[in-house]
Amino acid sequence: MNSYYLIDYENMPKDVLKECSDLGEDDCVVLFYTKNRPAVALSEVKNLRTYEVPTGSQSADMNIDFYAGYLAGKNNGKCKIVIVSKDTGYDKVITTWREKEKLDISRSEHVKVKTESKKEKTKTVKKDTEKSKPDNKKKILFNQEVMQAVSKEGYESPVPNAVAQACSKHFGSESLLKDVKDELKSMYENYLEVYKVVEPVLSKHIEKPKKTESEKKSKSQTKKADDSKKSDSTKTKTVESKKLPEKTEINNKIQQVLSKNNLENDDIIFVTKTAVKNITKENGKQMTCNALVKKYGQERGVEIYNYIKKLI
Helix, strand or coil: CCEEEEEEHHHCCHHHHHHHCCCCCCEEEEEEECCCCCCCCCCCCCCEEEEECCCCCCHHHHHHHHHHHHHHHHCCCCCEEEEECCCHHHHHHHHHHHHHHCCEEEEECCCCCCCCCHHHHHHHHHHHHHHHHHHHHHHHHHHHHHHHHHHHCCCCCCHHHHHHHHHHCCCCCCCHHHHHHHHHHHHCCCHHHHHHHHHHHHHHCCCCCCCCHHHHHHHHHHHHHHHHHHHHHHHHCCCCCCCCCHHHHHHHHHHHHHHHCCCCHHHHHHHHHHHHHHCCCCCHHHHHHHHHHHHHCHHHHHHHHHHHCCCC
8 A cells, every 4th residue: 555745844844854764665755845945855765756835824734635635536545644744733634534534644743653553553542441431530520620619719711711721731640739830830920829729629639648647736736827827817808809910811811812713722721821931031922933833833833923912
């Protein structure tokens, strides 16, 4: 069966063709590039084709999608197609045609990857499915509890969802409390306030080591002192609105803009975290733009940056 490696040269390092030197006679490499990044042909690459495509938004993506369809039709679906790119935008198209027409098509960041046999793959999928069923239920429950706790404290959307996503990311970790605290620290200036809200939920979902008698006594004494402080502070405490600091308000605005433009939760968290981290730095906007281009590729990265540049 023929194998085709369609390389998105706009989203791959220049030395990607070095991975092609050990391909077989039935393997064909097709390189898509623009005048902004000319192709560098290597003599040791067998069966190499190159296509210059116009520059522009998602030009390479559309040409590669079209060419993949052309190859599938030409070979009556009996071929292997690998789109070599870091751009995750191909994944939805790949999933659709794998499911609908059972095409052997995938995306990879490398030309050659180790593949499992069908038997091994079936065993692995079955094993993972059996393991994940109870864990998924627990994770969904955990996510809901976090959202409810944050909403109850008066935080408005999209804060509860963003916090729940950050917590779920570390679900099952042995250092859940520390990991979540670090995650929230990178998202909010008032991270300790938010952390105190979700800490009881986090504690329910980790196994705590048994305490020694001396630790129990120490904890009891600390609790009494804390209770005494709370009693004193309650007399003078007034109800304050949950107004978030300026940096956190920007954080929320960025999340709302990205959500309106249909980015997925993991992408919203990454983009927001990157933008807020660089917002006070010299050349912070350029640093944010560079980080997005590195993660999503030139065209998609700039497109996402344009959504948020007025906010930062």
